[in-house]
Amino acid sequence: MNSLYQRLFGGKRGVLNLVVLAALLLIVLPLSLSIFRLNLVGKYLTFSFVALGLVMLWGKGGVLSLGQGVFFGLGGYCMAMFLKLEASDPISTKIQSTPGIPDFMDWNQLTKLPTLWLPFKHLPFALIATVVVPALVAFVIGYAMFKRRVGGVYFAIITQAIALILSLGIDGNQGLTGGRNGITDLRTLCGWDIRSTHAQYVLYFVTCILLFVIILGLQWLLSGKMGKMLLAMNEREDRVRFSGYDVSMFKVFTFCLAAALSGIGGALFVLQVGFISPSLVGIVPSIEMVIFAAVGGRSSLYGAVYGALLVNTGKSLFSESFPQLWLFCMGGLFIAVVVLFPNGLAGLVEQLTQRFGPWFSKQRQPEAAPLVALSGAHTEKGTNA
Amino acid sequence: MIPTYNTTFLLAIEDLTVSFDGFKAVDGLNLYIEKNELRVIIGPNGAGKTTVLDMICGKTQPTEGSIRFHNRELIGLPEHQIVRAGVGRKFQTPSIYENLTVLENLEVSFPRGRSVLGCIAFTRTKDVTERIHKVAEDIFLADLLETPGALLSHGQKQWLEIGMLLMQEPQLLMLDEPVAGMSAGEREQTAELLKRITPGRSIIIIEHDMEFVARIAHQVTVLHLGKLLAEGTMEQIRQNPKVIEVYLGH
Numbered sequence: 360m361n362s363l364y365q366r367l368f369g370g371k372r373g374v375l376n377l378v379v380l381a382a383l384l385l386i387v388l389p390l391s392l393s394i395f396r397l398n399l400v401g402k403y404l405t406f407s408f409v410a411l412g413l414v415m416l417w418g419k420g421g422v423l424s425l426g427q428g429v430f431f432g433l434g435g436y437c438m439a440m441f442l443k444l445e446a447s448d449p450i451s452t453k454i455q456s457t458p459g460i461p462d463f464m465d466w467n468q469l470t471k472l473p474t475l476w477l478p479f480k481h482l483p484f485a486l487i488a489t490v491v492v493p494a495l496v497a498f499v500i501g502y503a504m505f506k507r508r509v510g511g512v513y514f515a516i517i518t519q520a521i522a523l524i525l526s527l528g529i530d531g532n533q534g535l536t537g538g539r540n541g542i543t544d545l546r547t548l549c550g551w552d553i554r555s556t557h558a559q560y561v562l563y564f565v566t567c568i569l570l571f572v573i574i575l576g577l578q579w580l581l582s583g584k585m586g587k588m589l590l591a592m593n594e595r596e597d598r599v600r601f602s603g604y605d606v607s608m609f610k611v612f613t614f615c616l617a618a619a620l621s622g623i624g625g626a627l628f629v630l631q632v633g634f635i636s637p638s639l640v641g642i643v644p645s646i647e648m649v650i651f652a653a654v655g656g657r658s659s660l661y662g663a664v665y666g667a668l669l670v671n672t673g674k675s676l677f678s679e680s681f682p683q684l685w686l687f688c689m690g691g692l693f694i695a696v697v698v699l700f701p702n703g704l705a706g707l708v709e710q711l712t713q714r715f716g717p718w719f720s721k722q723r724q725p726e727a728a729p730l731v732a733l734s735g736a737h738t739e740k741g742t743n744a
Numbered sequence: 745m746i747p748t749y750n751t752t753f754l755l756a757i758e759d760l761t762v763s764f765d766g767f768k769a770v771d772g773l774n775l776y777i778e779k780n781e782l783r784v785i786i787g788p789n790g791a792g793k794t795t796v797l798d799m800i801c802g803k804t805q806p807t808e809g810s811i812r813f814h815n816r817e818l819i820g821l822p823e824h825q826i827v828r829a830g831v832g833r834k835f836q837t838p839s840i841y842e843n844l845t846v847l848e849n850l851e852v853s854f855p856r857g858r859s860v861l862g863c864i865a866f867t868r869t870k871d872v873t874e875r876i877h878k879v880a881e882d883i884f885l886a887d888l889l890e891t892p893g894a895l896l897s898h899g900q901k902q903w904l905e906i907g908m909l910l911m912q913e914p915q916l917l918m919l920d921e922p923v924a925g926m927s928a929g930e931r932e933q934t935a936e937l938l939k940r941i942t943p944g945r946s947i948i949i950i951e952h953d954m955e956f957v958a959r960i961a962h963q964v965t966v967l968h969l970g971k972l973l974a975e976g977t978m979e980q981i982r983q984n985p986k987v988i989e990v991y992l993g994h
Contacts, residue, residue, distance in 0.1 A: 584851075585864055587851070587852050591844060595841060600827075601801060601833050605859075609860055
């Protein structure tokens with residue numbers, strides 16, 4: 360029991376991280392932000408699922424994928440297909456030439472629902488598919504690559520190519536996928552209006568809870584033998600292989616795990632934002648997702664969440680005022696992370712606690728009184744002004 | 745031609761050849777290792793010693809020939825299958841995991857939980873801990889279990905890697921220059937360690953230090969330009985004129 364607690368939460372430090380993040384996401388933000396902004400935070404959090412996957416794959420496993428948008432998109436499309444079918448009941452689509460099929464299919468002269476779409480009429484199937492489809496695709500790609508010992512830059516380039524192929528494929532098959540516009544105008548989930556304020560609050564909290572469950576699950580996984588294996592593989596792949604491990608299968612597993620997490624993120628994105636389009640699948644979003652993980656600190660689970668939150672908040676605020684400059688800012692940020700703080704925010708926090716941690720714990724007890732006096736003086740000044 | 749007859753040897757290497765762009769690094773080599781034998785391979789640089797080990801453990805694919813272990817052909821098997829069949833390999837430069845502690849280094853070498861699912865379900869049970877302590881004792885690192893690999897001395901890293909192999913209880917242990925970079929005292933301890941672990945398994949060692957070889961070897965094989973030059977006890981090798989000419993003479 361004690362060891363389970365240790366493995367899930369990762370000791371005192373881990374509990375502190377969890378409490379701080381939980382307080383921020385579950386209390387501070389919901390109380391201080393309007394539902395419009397909170398919904399945006401919810402959207403950013405869906406990207407942190409992808410970033411968590413990248414922490415496992417890239418930070419721990421040492422395999423960089425520049426195509427995580429593929430899995431985010433697959434998860435999102437699986438969810439969106441179900442919602443779109445629900446929104447396309449014969450009554451609300453009676454003005455179409457073929458009522459009962461999604462509007463974009465009608466515009467593309469389709470008269471019948473494609474077979475691919477049929478199973479997505481059922482919610483359990485769609486929910487399972489949001490996880491299983493990305494994982495399966497990752498398995499096929501991963502098995503083909505890692506069994507042939509493709510890695511490093513080559514793997515990154517291939518994943519990037521796959522992201523491009525999928526986004527172009529979705530773009531080009533308008534009748535089947537909604538094309539460039541994606542799948543839009545999603546309304547209800549089993550009759551529950553996902554656009555209402557109430558639903559947005561519920562979905563936000565569902566996202567947070569899932570995020571915490573996944574973080575704890577990953578901590579459990581990393582604190583066991585798998586964590587050591589990933590470290591070992593990252594350091595000396597040959598030694599692991601000659602200790603009797605099939606290294607490629609471990610990489611396939613991590614890739615599938617990262618893909619499944621991205622898929623969950625994609626599904627939650629669709630529920631909260633109400634659409635999905637190829638613009639979330641291609642190269643640019645995939646690279647942005649890597650930047651979230653890099654800024655947060657690519658081997659820190661909590662760092663990934665903060666990275667996704669901060670970069671996206673920056674993106675929103677910045678592009679509200681200077682839309683043209685955002686891409687430069689993003690590029691600059693990436694360079695800064697690589698050059699100045701390669702371990703991201705998590706590395707920065709680590710450095711600060713190492714430098715000031717002992718200083719704090721030494722000073723705190725004996726000098727408690729002066730600190731109070733100082734803060735007292737400060738407030739006095741504040742009220743006078 | 746893959747031989748079909750069976751042998752009583754633990755390892756039977758026949759007509760082994762590998763050529764890299766026409767250069768034959770190993771050329772028609774025959775080598776037989778008995779059970780419980782400690783064999784040392786010596787030879788000048790470029791003789792193909794390390795390449796032979798690479799081919800046995802699956803790192804390099806031979807052009808021709810056969811490598812049979814317990815009469816099972818190893819050529820073509822993936823590396824991890826060869827390890828699971830009972831062949832352990834230590835590399836020339838110590839390859840340990842610097843970010844893991846001595847205990848963790850030994851733990852991940854324990855032959856259980858080698859599949860992905862097995863790895864997820866793996867817990868450090870009593871038999872694992874006991875085995876780790878036993879091996880740590882053997883390799884003189886019992887007091888350093890919590891030390892990160894990066895902080896070990898060069899000699900201790902060599903021992904740790906031997907220990908990682910011992911965790912797997914291999915029937916054939918291949919060590920590439922195990923005492924390189926060790927002090928005289930450490931060499932002595934290593935010789936004692938090797939003698940202690942030989943019963944029950946066979947060991948192939950590549951080594952240059954002739955004094956060390958004389959201390960441990962049962963049989964010595966001399967390679968030269970990818971071919972077998974001589975084979976015999978240390979005494980026979982020392983008096984072999986061909987060996988003196990190409991190797992021991994200078």
